[in-house]
Amino acid sequence: MDAFREIIGVVSVFVLPIMLVGIPLYGLIKRVPVYESFVEGGKEGFGLAVRIIPYLVAILFAIGMFxxxxxMESLAxxxxxxxxxIGMPAEVLPMAIVRPLTGSGSVAIVADLAAQYGETSIITRMAATMFGSTETTFYVIAVYFGAVGVSKTRHALPAGLIADVSAMLFAVWMCLLFFG
Known part of the structure; x- marks a missing residue:
């Protein structure tokens, strides 16, 4: 188990640099105008950000009120x-509830847990692992489906929520395995 942890530690140091260099190189090899594509994507992203502000305000307001x-504490x-x-501390429940709704709200929860319990506590590690392994399902459906004009999400919401719950359970079990 210690050898596996060491391997993961070494690999994790190189993943981001490899991606930062590898993706543009792959684009150059495929003769994609990398810089121009990046700038065009930035322009589209800005327009999208302006369109989704009302959704963000509504989600953050509802979570703040809750x-x-x-x-939230009563439910926990x-x-x-x-x-x-299932081995999940009740303190991590807010992350499980908020993560499918908003990324920034879940970042705030991880930050609060880290400040309260420390960065290396099992509670903070579980919440951070959930953050990295799940998606903001309701946000994605509201924003991206709305941006392309899809009004009937059909199976996207149940599939996204099943994936989120599965990832959250797996995050709990992996944190217990590695850090518990």
């Missing part, structure tokens, strides 16, 4: 016996 009302307390069965 947390400020104390409902209520579900703590069930969460204990």
């Amino acid at each position: 947390r400020a009302s104390g409902a 307390t209520l579900l703590s016996p069930v969460l204990a069965l």
